[in-house]
Amino acid sequence: NAGVTQTPKFQVLKTGQSMTLQCAQDMNHNSMYWYRQDPGMGLRLIYYSASEGTTDKGEVPNGYNVSRLNKREFSLRLESAAPSQTSVYFCASKEQGLFNSPLHFGNGTRLTVT
Amino acid sequence: GNSVTQMEGPVTLSEEAFLTINCTYTATGYPSLFWYVQYPGEGLQLLLKATKADDKGSNKGFEATYRKETTSFHLEKGSVQVSDSAVYFCALRSMDSNYQLIWGAGTKLIIKP
Helix, strand or coil, rough: CEEEECCCCCCEEECCCCEEEEEEEEECCCCEEEECCCCCCHHHHHHHHECCCCEEECCCCCCCEEEEECCCHHHHHECCCCCHEEEEEEEECCCCCCCCCEEEEEEEEEEEEC | CEEEEEEECCCCCCCCCCEEEEEEEEECCCCCEEEEECCCCCCCCEEEEECCCCCCCEEEEEEEEECCCCEEECCCEECCCHHCEEEEEEEEHHHHHHCCEEEEEEEEEEEEE
């Protein structure tokens, strides 16, 4: 079982460049999430998608866009990267409607913006 | 608003030592509480959870008890192993946070043989 797969694992961008982080899950989950992880700050929610066709802003959405391409895939786009977006990005999925069901995480994408 | 506070790390212990990682929370109502673990180079995975006061979550020798009176959910293990070296995150979920997880900053645990 692959679970949640994120690509790429590492990326270096120059300020102003754009890129898309890809995420796919094979667990038939309705809900998908994008987080960023910064030292000493835990995880912060960027965007989430409760179901196919819907997306909502999280705590730190500025500078990002998302697309829920289908039930499996949820991508995160940086249109014009900034050094403040240097971080580790995690995609996660969850069964919808089960309040306490766990989040399943990918292994992360480490992004550096110079 | 809701928040989670964890003890700062890193926490360094010898193998077979007793572990406590403190977690306290601020929330209205009755949140559900979680511990997630992140092994090096991996994503987070659920370690244990508790959904109501006085519940005890347990898994892989780790335990945590939901204490509403002290708003705490401390993680404990009686005898740690080198393989327990990881970053541990405390989190809560409640109606007030629109059912999204609110995360602590994480505590890095280092176990020396």
